[in-house]
Amino acid sequence: MRNLLMTLSYDGTHYFGFQTQPGGNTVQDHLEEAIRHLTGEDVKIHGSGRTDAGVHARAQTFHFTTASQIPVERWRHALNGRLPSDIRITSAVEVPLSFHSRRSAKRKTYRYSINGNRVFDVFNRQYQLHHPGPLDVVAMREGLKYLVGTHDFTSFASRHSTKQSHVRTIYEARIEVDHGLDGAGTHEQGILHIYLTGNGFLQHMVRIIVGTLLQVGEGKRKPEEMKSILEARDRAAAGPTAESKGLMLWSVEYEDLAEAPDSAAKS
Amino acid sequence: MRNLLMTLSYDGTHYFGFQTQPGGNTVQDHLEEAIRHLTGEDVKIHGSGRTDAGVHARAQTFHFTTASQIPVERWRHALNGRLPSDIRITSAVEVPLSFHSRRSAKRKTYRYSINGNRVFDVFNRQYQLHHPGPLDVVAMREGLKYLVGTHDFTSFASRHSTKQSHVRTIYEARIEVDHGLDGAGTHEQGILHIYLTGNGFLQHMVRIIVGTLLQVGEGKRKPEEMKSILEARDRAAAGPTAESKGLMLWSVEYEDLAEAPDSAAKS
Structure with missing residues (x-):
């Protein structure tokens, strides 16, 4: 398994916030769907924190573990092709398995x-x-x-x-x-x-x-x-x-x- | 009659351009409708030029003549209250009757x-x-x-x-x-x-x-x-x-x- 840290921008206007919730239509839902589409894996991502409905992000982060062998430099482009135009992955890096997007944040x-x-x-x-x-x-x-x-x-x-x-x-x-x-x-x-x-x-x-x-x-x-x-x-x-x-x-x-x-x- | 010159910004994403055309939904249509709502007059406005569908304006101009006695400094606020949020009047001034937004432009x-x-x-x-x-x-x-x-x-x-x-x-x-x-x-x-x-x-x-x-x-x-x-x-x-x-x-x-x-x- 590899641990990937990604950074993304989003225009929060049309979402019910970052984190998955019963009502659906969150940024996290779209990210997990894009990863599923790309790898076939049912992944749960972990954001650096929630943002409320209508709040935007210039550089939010999330991490997740994957068994996929897709090289890290391919992920950004591959996911952006599967995401709506108001959500964009801006970077992807591999991090140690101990790394957590929220707990490791300073x-x-x-x-x-x-x-x-x-x-x-x-x-x-x-x-x-x-x-x-x-x-x-x-x-x-x-x-x-x-x-x-x-x-x-x-x-x-x-x-x-x-x-x-x-x-x-x-x-x-x-x-x-x-x-x-x-x-x-x-x-x-x-x-x-x-x-x-x-x-x-x-x-x-x-x-x-x-x-x-x-x-x-x-x-x-x-x-x-x-x-x-x-x-x-x-x-x-x-x-x-x-x-x-x-x-x-x-x-x-x-x-x-x-x-x-x-x-x-x-x- | 008075001749008014107005400047406006618009996000052209959702319009079929500035100038009225058979298909409707142009910036001009919304401006004329707002003026009609405010004054009761059926006014035809004259833009400094057309912009195509999807083109934006930071500072487009138009003029029109009106019999309304509303003071010029009230127009901006009054029209903005009657316009969609992707069209904003940014200034309104009275100009000579000979003034034309397109022909007078340098x-x-x-x-x-x-x-x-x-x-x-x-x-x-x-x-x-x-x-x-x-x-x-x-x-x-x-x-x-x-x-x-x-x-x-x-x-x-x-x-x-x-x-x-x-x-x-x-x-x-x-x-x-x-x-x-x-x-x-x-x-x-x-x-x-x-x-x-x-x-x-x-x-x-x-x-x-x-x-x-x-x-x-x-x-x-x-x-x-x-x-x-x-x-x-x-x-x-x-x-x-x-x-x-x-x-x-x-x-x-x-x-x-x-x-x-x-x-x-x-x-």
């Missing part, structure tokens, strides 16, 4: 994108939350700082979280503002990209953080409230869950593989 | 985008031609130079073109290569964006130019053949018509209005 990064311009961008309408009202980015950056470090994130997790511990570490959090080709000199807010890197994320965690940060940006909360929200350990203390479409799993990093998940160039 | 720019990476980008799959085979960008740039200036573009026009003259002027032509966030140090070709600016374009002209340039990039033609293709004044001398999805009407420029067509900031 850092994960999510990006949440907010279009702050008056008119949303038709070409990114499925990938950006539209928020044309004024946002105080300085206050949002200030608020984000309170989340960096190791904390109990119960306030920022879905009430349906089944994890025993809600303690997670956020290593980096930043907001980049993209004014685009035409933005110079206009009064438009541009696109806000919020990047969060941590050792793991709870269900809805990034979306609740963003929903709360938007309240900070709107002046409805002070940045320093992020601290008392964390301390409350109560979902009710935080803001609403931001829409799924603005969220993208950006990368998954592994110790030995540098940032294996990345683009086609690696395979 | 320069138009189109962009054609080619993804030269091994795996296409799921988030831009409707907006980029996928061409993973090697392309000689230096040769393509060399070939493009032969098109700059005033020429008879019969060889690069659809045989169905109904224009009396096929003489057009290309002011600028360039190729930008975008290696993206992750491209440094990889062997990937990146995304090629071909920009063409001229005083007007014939039916299929940009797509035939791109289809021919791709043959130059593949080494099937020499760059200097672009000159003999022009001189042939025969559609059969040029290469195939590149797929519509990679094409985007980038901007339309007017003398008095600088680049009026642009973003929301202007209205």
Whole structure:
């Protein structure tokens, strides 16, 4: 048996999330079907984590074991020929049998994108939350700082979280503002990209953080409230869950593989 | 009566082009329907030009005359509320009655985008031609130079073109290569964006130019053949018509209005 680690991009618009569930039509279902079609094996793949319905991935990862002798460099092309056009394998590498896409992951990064311009961008309408009202980015950056470090994130997790511990570490959090080709000199807010890197994320965690940060940006909360929200350990203390479409799993990093998940160039 | 000039973006994937035609489902149909819904008027709008089925626009323009007294600054929001989400008005300005979106236009720019990476980008799959085979960008740039200036573009026009003259002027032509966030140090070709600016374009002209340039990039033609293709004044001398999805009407420029067509900031 061989253990294969694959990286993929997907547009989550038309899927009920990454992981298989009773309703069907998940990214995992399509991947397992493509592998079955290629090898005849009934394989169960293991993702680095779930993503919710409507959430996208630039570089999600999964692993699975196979008895197939197909050379590793052939897999990407062979699977892409059997997948819908909104799911693309970008790399495939062989890893030790002890490797696990989730348990071996060291850092994960999510990006949440907010279009702050008056008119949303038709070409990114499925990938950006539209928020044309004024946002105080300085206050949002200030608020984000309170989340960096190791904390109990119960306030920022879905009430349906089944994890025993809600303690997670956020290593980096930043907001980049993209004014685009035409933005110079206009009064438009541009696109806000919020990047969060941590050792793991709870269900809805990034979306609740963003929903709360938007309240900070709107002046409805002070940045320093992020601290008392964390301390409350109560979902009710935080803001609403931001829409799924603005969220993208950006990368998954592994110790030995540098940032294996990345683009086609690696395979 | 007042004359209004509007700029809009659209994702052309699901439309049979900009201009009204017997089959229906065009961008113009949706715009006229939105205006009718807003004002009760049966208005015929005039676009700066047609775009084919599947072609996109970052900044198309159209004008129409109206008896409505709705202030110009209200139109954008009012129409966007009555349009599908893949069509967005980005600006609206009042212009003299003598102004015509097509006849008054001084320069138009189109962009054609080619993804030269091994795996296409799921988030831009409707907006980029996928061409993973090697392309000689230096040769393509060399070939493009032969098109700059005033020429008879019969060889690069659809045989169905109904224009009396096929003489057009290309002011600028360039190729930008975008290696993206992750491209440094990889062997990937990146995304090629071909920009063409001229005083007007014939039916299929940009797509035939791109289809021919791709043959130059593949080494099937020499760059200097672009000159003999022009001189042939025969559609059969040029290469195939590149797929519509990679094409985007980038901007339309007017003398008095600088680049009026642009973003929301202007209205």
